[in-house]
Amino acid sequence: MNMIDLRSDTVTQPTPEMRAAMANAPVGDDVYGEDPTVNQLQADAAALFGKEAGLFVASGSMGNLTSVLAHTRRGDEIIIGKKSHIFLYEAGSAAMYGGVQPSTLPYVRDGMMDIHQIRHAIRPDDEHDPITRLIAIENTAGVSGAPLSVEYTQQVAAVARENGLKLHIDGARIFNAAAALNVSVKELTMGADSVTFCLSKGLCAPVGSVIVGSKDFIKQAHRVRKSLGGGMRQAGILAAAGLIALHEMSKRLHEDHVNARRLAEGLAALPCVDLDLEQVKTNMIFFRLRPDAPMSADAFSERMKTEYNILIMPYPGETGLLRAVTHYWIKPDDVERVIEAARAVLLPAPVSD
Ligand code: TLP
Numbered sequence: 174m175n176m177i178d179l180r181s182d183t184v185t186q187p188t189p190e191m192r193a194a195m196a197n198a199p200v201g202d203d204v205y206g207e208d209p210t211v212n213q214l215q216a217d218a219a220a221l222f223g224k225e226a227g228l229f230v231a232s233g234s235m236g237n238l239t240s241v242l243a244h245t246r247r248g249d250e251i252i253i254g255k256k257s258h259i260f261l262y263e264a265g266s267a268a269m270y271g272g273v274q275p276s277t278l279p280y281v282r283d284g285m286m287d288i289h290q291i292r293h294a295i296r297p298d299d300e301h302d303p304i305t306r307l308i309a310i311e312n313t314a315g316v317s318g319a320p321l322s323v324e325y326t327q328q329v330a331a332v333a334r335e336n337g338l339k340l341h342i343d344g345a346r347i348f349n350a351a352a353a354l355n356v357s358v359k360e361l362t363m364g365a366d367s368v369t370f371c372l373s374k375g376l377c378a379p380v381g382s383v384i385v386g387s388k389d390f391i392k393q394a395h396r397v398r399k400s401l402g403g404g405m406r407q408a409g410i411l412a413a414a415g416l417i418a419l420h421e422m423s424k425r426l427h428e429d430h431v432n433a434r435r436l437a438e439g440l441a442a443l444p445c446v447d448l449d450l451e452q453v454k455t456n457m458i459f460f461r462l463r464p465d466a467p468m469s470a471d472a473f474s475e476r477m478k479t480e481y482n483i484l485i486m487p488y489p490g491e492t493g494l495l496r497a498v499t500h501y502w503i504k505p506d507d508v509e510r511v512i513e514a515a516r517a518v519l520l521p522a523p524v525s526d
Pocket of ligand 1: 181235
């Protein structure tokens with residue numbers, strides 16, 4: 174029984190085409206700016222997002238940290254979601270390395286902070302206050318997988334602009350958002366001063382993310398990346414897979430969304446599963462087991478693993494919440510197998526006499 178790994182789209186293996194491209198990639202010393210494959214990836218990413226320049230970094234976390242450090246000074250404040258990846262899951266790096274203080278806001282809906290609350294959180298020009306420098310939003314939102322719309326992003330960008338702030342988008346899964354909304358990433362990120370997107374999630378590359386922004390911003394980000402030890406020399410080996418991720422894998426994400434919906438529908442039909450189908454908008458499914466379910470979420474996850482070789486993650490920090498994420502290596506047959514397994518675990522066949 175092959176393993177079905179739904180813990181995250183970060184578990185994706187590179188495709189055979191990626192492995193071939195990596196083996197044959199022309200490379201050079203990227204710290205000297207001489208790696209042609211890295212240079213191509215950066216230029217292509219910038220063009221696709223309608224920004225002036227790009228920078229290849231090791232991970233999404235590094236892209237976010239590099240962007241925050243490039244936008245801010247020690248003692249500054251950034252406005253971010255209380256459940257954002259930057260605030261929750263990046264080891265407090267903005268505070269640790271940048272001395273940057275988060276001002277967190279709740280999500281009113283689908284990973285969106287309220288526009289009035291954002292305005293209200295901006296500090297006055299007063300020596301008692303830290304300086305608000307940056308707003309960061311996340312698309313898709315990690316809490317639900319929901320895409321943030323062009324309109325919402327424009328509204329946040331306008332608030333930033335009107336107040337002399339910068340806007341960063343943690344676009345780890347921005348291509349999922351673009352696919353779900355049927356818009357280009359360029360349109361979706363217009364008005365943002367920086368965007369980090371990941372090549373190594375649903376796009377299947379083994380390593381890497383790219384930051385895009387203005388030439389001046391990327392120049393500063395380049396310096397920050399060096400200071401973080403992120404000058405990677407012959408990184409074209411990695412960027413070669415990134416080019417396939419960017420140009421080809423980004424075009425098929427709707428398949429993962431279709432699979433997620435089918436999986437969600439199958440799970441939601443089980444009597445002890447609490448799953449809001451309205452919330453399933455891209456490749457992520459969140460659900461809970463009802464109090465009348467025969468087991469806890471942890472026990473469910475464990476039995477799916479040991480009895481059916483299916484990995485579904487109890488979501489960290491949210492007791493009882495389970496997350497399943499579809500990706501390139503999850504095919505429609507796998508989805509059916511997961512639904513059948515969940516049914517068998519949650520609804521054991523009645524014992525006959
Ligand atoms: N998210 C991971 C875990 O860390 C939770 C996952 O499995 O979803 N931004 C967002 C919105 C993310 O979801 C992640 C990874 C990152 C940034 C960080 O990317 P990496 O793992 O490349 O540092």
